[in-house]
Amino acid sequence: MPRCGTPGTATAEWVAASGRRDVCHLLHLTCQDESVLTTLLSLPSSTALDVNDEGGMLVLYDGTGVRQVNEIAPDGSWRALTDLGDSCRHAQFVPGSRSVIVEHDSGGNERGQLSILDLDEPGLPTMTPLVHDLDYLHHLIAAKPGRVLYTTNRRNRVDFDLIARELATGEDTVLYDGGGWVMAVSASPDDRWVVLCVASAPANSIQLLLVETATQTVTELTPADALNDQGQVSWLPDSSAIVVSSDADRDRKALRRYDLSTAAWSDVLVDDAHDLASWLSPDGEQLLVAVVDDGEVALAAHRLSDGSELARLDLPAGGCTALAFGTPDPVWSPDGSFAAFTYSSPITPPTVYRYVPASGEVIAVPAPDMPEVPKLTMPESLRVPSFDGEQVPVFVFRPTGPDLGSTVLHIHGGPEGASMRIWHPVIASLAAEGHTVIVPNVRGSACYGKRWYSLDDRQLRLDSVKDLAAIHAWLPTIGADQSRAVLWGGSYGGYMVLAGLAFQPELWAAGVDIVGIASLVTFLENTSDYRRATREREYGYLATDREFLETASPLSRVDDIRAPLFVIHGANDPRVPLSEAEQITAALEQRGVACELAVYPDEGHGLAKLKNRLDAYPRAFSFLRQHLATVE
Template sequence: MAKETYSFERYLNVRTAFGPHFSPDGQKLSFLTNITGVAEVWSVDLNMQAAIPSWPEQLTFRGERVSGAVYAPHEDTILVSGDIGGNERAQLFLLAADGSQLTALTSNLEVMHIFGDWSPDGRYITYSSNERDARYFDIYEMEIVSGEQRLLLQHDGTNYAHGYSPDGSQVYLTRWLSNTRSQLLLVDRATATERALTPEMKLDGRGAVYHSAAWSADRQGLYLLSNHERQFRSLAYLDLSTLAMRYLGEDRWDVEQLQVSKDGTRLAMVVNEDGYSTLSLFDVSQGWEQRRSLLTPTLPRGVIYDLTWSEDGSRLALTYATADDAMDVWVWDLEAEAIVRATQSSRGGIPQASFVNPSLVHYPTFDGREIPGFLYLPTGQQKQLPVIINVHGGPEGQARPIFDPVTQYFVSQGFAVLAPNVRGSTGYGYDYQSLDDVRLRMDSVADLQHAALWLRDSGIADSKRIVVMGGSYGGFMVLSAITTYPDLWAAAVDIVGIANFVTFLENTGPWRRKLREAEYGSLENDREFLEQISPIRSVDKITAPLFVVHGANDPRVPVGEAEQIVAALQRRQVPVEYLRFEDEGHGLIKRSNRLLAYPAIARFLEQQLS
């Protein structure tokens, strides 16, 4: 019997649920899901003994993306963040827990507002905003009842508020110098003075990050994650009286998530082991040295996001993803030793058995390194396949084995898909992440060349049907691959990619330029090099047909990047198709637009590879 196949629309109708947060009494869980076509806030009653989870209730109806929802500590109200048209200029709203009222707390639609946390008494929130100057984020506080705002910290830099001290007297923040360099600070609410907890980062030295800080049970120190003077991000303890930091373990993989219960007695951390997540739970009520391991839930091998504790620390909610199932929210009850799938996202009517799990592979590249990646193969087919090399963005990012409807659709149609983690990817140590910085940029593109050569030489790929596809920085990699190694590719797909590093840095959101220059180079010091490696400068070498997708409201990679490459190819009469979406930003968020773009990409590839 022939295997049944499904339309692209069915795959794009697989839903996701994520971003959980407990109500103060622990009886409800808010979460975000794209059931309606874009992420909105929903809630569900929690009954761990019920055989069938409660039916969830939709709470917001904005029709625009919601990026976060966090319950107040003592009342049934929720702080909601959301933007318009993908422009990332998030506004803050107060939502009644029954969904009856959504009140705007901010009103400047040209300004970004990044929520930090509620104060312990629930009277205030802290957040970051670039209202004073679009280039910089200051720290603000708002009294919820009166709506009165005050500036807690003004600083010409990128400052993100995270939370309050347990007694509410201080606000903890992270100051970012680049995407790989940060510092922790405390701001005293009464005096508005700052105290640096970790060393100030310099751009001309080895970078380090400090993040995910949480108070210990005795309130004398902070647990946090850092890679200061080591390859991987590890769990550490910072003594608040001496500011001495000590690592609590030797890790050969990144500890990527840390959450400590409100009272500081329970600690959850997630380790990223070659792209897969491992969860550990500890009772640290007596400190780390007297810690006691707690039982963890048994889950299929996958990836964990969005850890959050209930107010009393008895339950842990997490977003869990595998390559062969929809992303959903799970709740682990530590006392009952039971786990419940709190949300039940639709699989689009496609049997789960139809989805494919990848193999973790490594392929050799030009300098003898082994590049990790995830290889998806259609069932029963191993050789001489059309192949899509799908490049992640970032570049400080990592391809992970999570459900991707685009990958699963193409695999169902007989494609192999390789998701490589070329040099510059995170998850493999500081040195590996730094191998593509500034003047080393094109070495990562050479890793793509060797991915294609490995697929060809191993017999997996039909050498005449290899496609390169990617978004954001991955879009730059696509354009760079088809200009640097033009003979390798049968076709290419560029989604919100960089075509010209000079115009990209000139036009990207002013709050992002400084952060990105540490990775890409600056126009002041590296303009000639950036011009040299920009794909637009080598457009005459492109022979592969190209499909381009971009959102008109993209604040990260402005739509002019797409316009440049499309116009240049049209002038040369190289086959190019272009979809511009007026209500999207950096990537396609709305299902209605995804239903237009991805089937069109599939038709394009079918035509070019036939």
């Protein structure tokens, strides 16, 4: 329900009283624009998850409005495997069987549970519980012949252990319980070893651990106290070495090899101007290499032995084929005959593709009954000078509807996330509404090098907020009206919205905060235990940095906020509790600042269900129409 005494939409009486012709123009557009928003939000997407021995694929598909697991048979036919009221998170085939393991949660609470499906069962397979304990998180790591690897925080709610469960007996074997947030695991082909990516001491850092599973002997492959990011671990087929994407000892991620027999690192492929990631083919001969370039990610095949390029994948330019945040990694078929991955761009919803090395073909596997995508435009890539001479990367989406003369800064979460050149229906809809949309990668963002993503750590937190002011000052250079500039963001982007309104109240005309942080102190006090242990490394520690955390919190400056605010939050959010939204809106209500709070009882950290997005976002658009119409 609307709060803070502000109507959700303008009434005819209010329009008449205002006497503003631009208000009437905006309201005339409302029905048409909300229809465009509905169309864009409702376009289905599909993402590749796994491939089996026969060439069948598992994909996540949201054509029903909630993301579910589907199977694509080798002949291209689709079959729905799940029909839950909540989104599925991951799924894998069990090799040598007709079974699938599915990870799913309830109401966006992120407490993943594992179930098993029998593909031989006709119709929609029954979901049989495999690893279920609703009080804890369980994440599917790998389905192996006869067993499944998963991580869980059920031991103490903070640390994640790696467990192997036998499918025949249900017996669990602990493979690692050495502590930490285990963010990714890669098991060797011979099952003797696993490599763990564990959140380490410095902010935004990942430590690599090599674990011998029989003895739980742990070898540190990278130091625990080093500012390094690691990812995309691939094993050679004989389990003798791994290939890792790592920025150890350099600014950009390179491809590095670690040989177990010599305990030595060597470089496979280095590009000092770009981050690289790779996925090794099952025969160990070639790497599928991702090159990150200013939000775009291209794929090419390289020879492992010398790093030489074999072929560039023929895909539409201007999008992402891997490493787009929230998109699964590419996956090779067990026989190496093809690789499945997901492609997305600002004008193309996520679509599954197949790459066939033998022929070099890249083949789209479109979702069934995919409707026509409205005509959209690609963004410009520009740089904005900030207060200290740094250059902030931004993508500029020009209006595709009648130009309203307003600008929306759409800020990503993280803070170490990044805005990539991916499908984002809200950004497309904002442009269709007539806004110029600025999508920045402020300092602290990933994919622009280690130096850039470290520039907002701890005591430097408010420097990223200063980047917003720099963008505001720069707006006239692209013909934008500074008086009609809006902030929109989710998660850490929601914090940035609130911080911009609180610390720069004279700059912004309105804000839309989605699952954002109002107080760094109460956020750290109330977030999930395992997240607090890691997020304090980024923001500061409650025990030693409370004064700074208070100073950097928008709630501490709430009396300065005067711009209208629309807030969206899920009641089950395990990352940023609902109390963050409630306290900022209560404080604004007390001061009579225009605001609305939209809470969804079946959502968590964001809106996963189409029915809720179709409710929340049109309300937010209407809120902006109303309040921008009153800007002189």
